[in-house]
Amino acid sequence: MKGATEQVKVHYKGSEDDFIIFIDDLDTYKSWKSDKSIPLAHFVSAFKIFVTHQQGAQGAHDSASKGQLESEFGTSKDDEVIKAILEKGNVQESSMPERQGPKNDSQGPMVAH
Template sequence: MPRGNAAVTKVHFQGKTDDFIVFVESAEDVAKWKKDSSIPLAQVVNSFKIMVTHKQGAQGQLDEASNASLENEFGTKNEDEVIKKILTDGQAQTSEASERSGDRNETKGPRQGHPTA
């Protein structure tokens, strides 16, 4: 995922079983692809990873979608087919990436002060 204060565009698809996210280059690229599906997905999609937010909408914590969740929602685990469905039926959203981009080191636990005895 991008880092820094760059704008991030994602397509959010609200499914029956979960909410799915695909990161794209721009909303304009998605619109062009919708009009001309001969444009290669690689020119539209920022990452070929399909993410889920566990029914937390477009802003929920992102995890990579499992093959089972893709199969349950879309009837296929073929990522290209799923991405096309998400781009076609999802909603493009652009936001600043400054607050929650990149990986967090979850092994260190929450960062909060502990009272001393």
């Protein structure tokens, strides 16, 4: 079994674009919403803001440009934008099931003799 994982992202629908950030720890994020002393680094996956070009949370993820951040949030400072997305956005959870299958076909009974 390989690759079972859960992905959590926060989606913010802006006036021009949809913005997304990924988080690692949903429980810590929920705690942060009521206790802002918790460092963002404890639950934010990467300090990178993605834009989906009005395709919602499921669209193609491109890095948001400084201009896009400036026009939507009034700043291009990543920390401030991430905080705004975390405060105003919606959590989207998706799980990726485990993949099963042969791990190494060159060994064992699967090899034709």
